[in-house]
Amino acid sequence: QVQLVESGGGLVQTGGSLRLSCAASGRTFSNYGMGWFRQAPGKEREFVAAISRSGGSTYYADSVKGRFTISRDNAKNTVYLQMNSLKPEDTAVYYCNAKLGGLSMGGNYYEHTSYNYWGQGTQVTVSS
DSSP states (O other): EEEEEEOOOOETTTTTTTTEEEEEEEEEEEEEEEEEEEOTTTTEEEEEEEEEEEOEEEETTTTTTEEEEEEETTTTTTEEEESSSSOGGGOOOEEEEEEOOOOSSSSSOOOGGGOOOOOOOOEEEEOO
16 A cells, blocks of 8 residues: 655746655555646546656656656655646646556556556646
């Protein structure tokens, strides 16, 4: 069992930045590929970014590429999402997900249903 707790969300103006954190507790953090997903009101949950167990490989949705950066610190059991140049369309609840065995296990890394654990989410609101 892995517990995931997101933090760092808030209200920011267009063009601003936020850094989300996801603290994991429980099993060995480095055994998990990690992903960030988001869900806006009335919309499906969508893939944002993912990172391999070692942090050596990262993947991004086209909509955030060049603006968001995912990283992890296995010594601190934490994954981060640095979000720059934020737009109103980035407004959503952001969820941290953990995938046992790595991103290539049990389904596509960009599908949230392929992850084993997820947190409660943190709200990000970007005002225009």
